[in-house]
Amino acid sequence: MTQPHDPALLARAATLVDALPYMQRYAGRTFVVKYGGHAMGDPDLARDFAEDVVLLKAVGINPVVVHGGGPQIGAMLKTMGVESQFIDGLRVTDAQTAQVAEMVLCGAINKEIVGWIAQAGGKAMGLSGKDGGMVTARKVNRTSKDPDSLIEKVVDLGFVGEPDRIDISVIETVSAAGMIPVIAPIAAGADGQTYNINADTMAGAIAAALGAARLFLLTDVAGVLDKQGELLTDLRPADLARLRADGTISGGMIPKLETCLMAVEAGCEASVVLDGRVSHAMLLEIFTQEGAGTLIQAA
Ligand SMILES: Nc1ncnc2c1ncn2[C@@H]1O[C@H](COP(=O)(O)OP(=O)(O)O)[C@@H](O)[C@H]1O
Numbered sequence: 001m002t003q004p005h006d007p008a009l010l011a012r013a014a015t016l017v018d019a020l021p022y023m024q025r026y027a028g029r030t031f032v033v034k035y036g037g038h039a040m041g042d043p044d045l046a047r048d049f050a051e052d053v054v055l056l057k058a059v060g061i062n063p064v065v066v067h068g069g070g071p072q073i074g075a076m077l078k079t080m081g082v083e084s085q086f087i088d089g090l091r092v093t094d095a096q097t098a099q100v101a102e103m104v105l106c107g108a109i110n111k112e113i114v115g116w117i118a119q120a121g122g123k124a125m126g127l128s129g130k131d132g133g134m135v136t137a138r139k140v141n142r143t144s145k146d147p148d149s150l151i152e153k154v155v156d157l158g159f160v161g162e163p164d165r166i167d168i169s170v171i172e173t174v175s176a177a178g179m180i181p182v183i184a185p186i187a188a189g190a191d192g193q194t195y196n197i198n199a200d201t202m203a204g205a206i207a208a209a210l211g212a213a214r215l216f217l218l219t220d221v222a223g224v225l226d227k228q229g230e231l232l233t234d235l236r237p238a239d240l241a242r243l244r245a246d247g248t249i250s251g252g253m254i255p256k257l258e259t260c261l262m263a264v265e266a267g268c269e270a271s272v273v274l275d276g277r278v279s280h281a282m283l284l285e286i287f288t289q290e291g292a293g294t295l296i297q298a299a
């Protein structure tokens with residue numbers, strides 16, 4: 001028998017041994033992973049993402065995937081000659097747009113992710129907030145101040161919703177059956193109407209309801225960056241308020257961090273903003289001491 005003295009082989013074994021305490025710590029816990037529409041464009045990254053999720057399941061963690069698909073909804077609407085308007089990062093959604101969002105998110109995208117997970121050797125179950133009555137949505141309204149009169153006006157976003165009530169039994173049943181739930185951010189309201197939900201918001205609410213050990217938001221930057229462009233590795237609620245007040249965070253990062261904060265204040269142990277453009281970023285964050293991205297914890 002040959003002795004494995006090859007340093008490269010020993011390094012591989014060391015990597016696995018280093019991961020052992022993290023596997024033991026998280027076995028049986030739930031991780032909610034938000035996979036955004038921008039990250040889906042690259043087939044190599046999609047394969048790596050599916051492998052990460054299947055690996056988590058194989059070591060006894062319960063991954064729950066919530067996906068977006070904003071660019072794909074936009075592309076479909078464009079072929080129909082419809083332009084979307086966004087307010088605070090939310091797509092103003094009329095009845096036709098809600099129908100297209102449901103078709104794109106619950107159809108092709110959801111099944112594509114289920115397919116990637118199958119390719120990686122896992123079993124996934126595609127769902128939306130409607131399935132099994134998992135999520136009941138309520139309508140979102142925004143207010144804006146009229147610059148002349150300074151009177152607050154309600155801005156109607158149409159059929160944009162946010163989770164109002166979450167029944168976690170469907171997710172738990174699917175996970176307990178050895179499958180990975182893959183959830184599209186569409187839900188019905190108490191009135192039976194279909195609502196389009198921002199995928200970060202959906203993931204945060206589900207992570208809170210499940211008391212998840214981690215909420216991962218995969219995006220297209222290294223994490224939350226300071227004004228010099230350096231990665232901020234650890235943030236607490238007071239830091240977030242300061243970064244917002246001094247303009248360090250803007251645009252899509254504002255609702256993303258609001259979601260992270262809401263999730264940790266409502267029962268999820270920590271949220272992480274991670275670079276979805278980096279292969280296996282999630283494994284590095286979970287199974288190495290160095291971690292990756294920005295970790296957000298409650299005070
Ligand atoms: N301080 C910051 N650090 C990192 N990204 C920031 C910051 N402030 C604003 N952003 C912007 O937030 C974006 C991520 O939000 P968003 O575009 O909504 O992501 P996604 O489409 O993945 O949900 C980044 O691409 C970046 O342009």
Ligand SMILES: CC(=O)N[C@@H](CCC(=O)OP(=O)(O)O)C(=O)O
Binds near residue numbers: 160199
């Ligand atoms: C209300 C609202 O804005 N819904 C989003 C849902 C998809 C989404 O959030 O996708 P990403 O994560 O890829 O951006 C939309 O219509 O684009």
